[in-house]
Amino acid sequence: MVYAFNWYNVGAVLPFLGRDLPASTFELGIVLGAFLVGAAVFQVPAGFAALRWGNRTVSILALGVMGLFSLASAFSPNWVVLAATRFGVGGGAAFFFAPALGLVTSYYPPGSRGPIIGIYNSGFSVGAGAGLLGGALVGASFGWPAALLVGAALLLSMTAAAPFWLPTTSPARRSKGFRELWDAATPVLLSRSIWALALATSGLWGAFYIVPQYFFDYASVAHPGWSVALAAILPTVMILLEIPGGPIGGWLGERSSEMRGIIVVWGVLCGFGILLIPFLPVLGLVGLFVFLGFADGVIFAVLYLLPTYLPEARGETLALGLAFLNSIQISLGSACAIVFGYIAGTVGYGPAWWFAGAVTLVPLPLLALVSGRRGTVVAPTRPPAGVPRAVRNPNRPA
Numbered sequence: 001m002v003y004a005f006n007w008y009n010v011g012a013v014l015p016f017l018g019r020d021l022p023a024s025t026f027e028l029g030i031v032l033g034a035f036l037v038g039a040a041v042f043q044v045p046a047g048f049a050a051l052r053w054g055n056r057t058v059s060i061l062a063l064g065v066m067g068l069f070s071l072a073s074a075f076s077p078n079w080v081v082l083a084a085t086r087f088g089v090g091g092g093a094a095f096f097f098a099p100a101l102g103l104v105t106s107y108y109p110p111g112s113r114g115p116i117i118g119i120y121n122s123g124f125s126v127g128a129g130a131g132l133l134g135g136a137l138v139g140a141s142f143g144w145p146a147a148l149l150v151g152a153a154l155l156l157s158m159t160a161a162a163p164f165w166l167p168t169t170s171p172a173r174r175s176k177g178f179r180e181l182w183d184a185a186t187p188v189l190l191s192r193s194i195w196a197l198a199l200a201t202s203g204l205w206g207a208f209y210i211v212p213q214y215f216f217d218y219a220s221v222a223h224p225g226w227s228v229a230l231a232a233i234l235p236t237v238m239i240l241l242e243i244p245g246g247p248i249g250g251w252l253g254e255r256s257s258e259m260r261g262i263i264v265v266w267g268v269l270c271g272f273g274i275l276l277i278p279f280l281p282v283l284g285l286v287g288l289f290v291f292l293g294f295a296d297g298v299i300f301a302v303l304y305l306l307p308t309y310l311p312e313a314r315g316e317t318l319a320l321g322l323a324f325l326n327s328i329q330i331s332l333g334s335a336c337a338i339v340f341g342y343i344a345g346t347v348g349y350g351p352a353w354w355f356a357g358a359v360t361l362v363p364l365p366l367l368a369l370v371s372g373r374r375g376t377v378v379a380p381t382r383p384p385a386g387v388p389r390a391v392r393n394p395n396r397p398a
Contacts, residue, residue, distance in 0.1 A: 002158045003063070003096055004127030005134070006089060006151040007071050008239070010035070011213035013144035013230060016222050020144065023079035025217065029341020033085040036334030038090025039097075043327030046095040047188075047320030051181055055103035055319055059156065060162045066092030067155030073201030074129055098326060102319030105308060111254065113308060118301035119252030119331035124299065125242035132212060132239060136232035187312040188321045194307065196369035198328035201303055203359035204267050205329040206336030207274055208296050210356050212238055214340065218349045222278070234285055238293035245297020253302040260367045262302045266295045267364050269327050275357035278350040310371065 010017075025032070049058045069088030076082035101120060108116050135147040187192065212235035219231035252260050273288050280288060302321060307313040313321030336359055344352040349381050 001123050001127030001130070002151075002154040003066065003093065003100075004124040005131040006066060006115045006155060007035070007093070008131030008212065009135035009147045010073075010086065010130045012216060013139035014148050014213075014217045016139050016144040017079070017082070018217075021079045021082070025345035026341050027079050028217070029338050029345070029381075031079055031083045031086055033334045033338040034084040035090040035093075036209070036330050036337060038087040038091075039182045040327050040330035040334060043098065043323040043330065044092035044189075044320070046098055047323030048181055048185065049095065049233045050099040050102060050247060050319040050323075051184060051316060053101040055106065056166055056168060058168070059100040060159065062092050062095035062099070063155055063162060064092075064159040065095065067152050067159055068092075070148060070152035070155055074152060094323070098319045098323035101304060101322055105318060109168075110308065110331025114250030114252075114254035114301065114305045115247045116250065117246065117304050117308075118246035118297065120159070121162070121246040121300050121304070122243040125239050125246065125293075128212070128242075129236045129239035132216075133232050133236040136164045136216065136228060140228050164285040184317055185320055188317050188324055191310065191312045191321070191324075192215060192369060193310055193371045194313065194321055194325055195216040195328070196366045197303070197306065197331075198325045200363050200366035200370070201263065201267070201299075202332035203336070203361070203363050204263075204270065204299060206333035206340075207270065207356045207360040208292075208300075209333055210337055210340050211235065211274065211277075211292065213337070214344070214352075218277075218344070234289050235265060237286070238289040240295070242297035242300075243288050245294040246301045247297075249298030250305055251300030252298065253305045255293060256302075258301050259306050260370055262366055263299055264367060266299050270299075271293050271357050271360035271364075273357075274360060275354055277353045307372070 007075070013033065017031070018028055046062070048060065050104055066089050069085050069092060073085035073089060076085055098127055101117070104116060104120050105113050131151070134150070138150060139147040215235045216231050219226050219234070223231070249262070252262060256262060270292055273292060276288065277285070303325075307321045307325060308318060310321065336356070340352050340356055343355055
């Protein structure tokens, strides 16, 4: 939750940043994009770090890195320095997400991870919603630096608490040499399924980042009569609806013989919905944001569940597989955010929303290249008394 708060608290104060630094819409897009570039560049190094030193160690240290750069960002004298510090926050975020998700999945056996991954993503949604609404309110009351300072304080507090909260799942690890790391990583980095899954959903990733980050600024331009609270509530509703969408999506994914179909159906509906943003009245936007939030939760729970069933991304290489998937998605998503900001600043928000809808829809056919079909997985059954958890359901696909 705290990690996600620091993704979205900057988007919540974009109008204040533009006024005080000062910065244009395009320059603010660079600030948002810099975070994503940092998150993309360090994804694969994060996967290698987790493979060598373990998910738990890497994810805890990453929280501290995020916290220090978030603290520095609150004292940025101009948008260039802010973009640089947000790049550092993104780097810390990269070292957290995939290792932390790998740690979470290690606590549960195969076949029961879908709802757990959904709950993990729901925690992200809670923090993102708090970042949007809380960041906007704190920024409006005390200035944009206060919103960033709150995020930094929360991150540093969690860094101190996490070693006591997160249980270990294995004995002390032996550090792997470069050759061992490369041999383990090569099947992941060359996986056609991971490449195709990442490319097919990069537009979705970018669109789901753009909509809540830019909507507050869009509302100030297209609907100047709206209050700060109303402009912040709509994207917050979207984020909060991801909370039930995540576990439900994970549950559906575990019980589906064709997980790719779930992504396609929900993704197409989202793409067409985003195209409609410039044309909808307030009530229509409320309905759309409710749908987009729930769909976001469903899609990304399935998206992060699917690699756990790929042979090349199981076990200790899962974090690297998820990191590589995120690296491709975020790289393209950051480019989408920058292009969106450029279009909005030069042509207007209408064409920018059409662009966001189009990049959601166009790459989805690449999912045909993903090895997504498998036998339907049934719900876990309760083992007889005395049976260790590790040997439950021995016939379940690994």
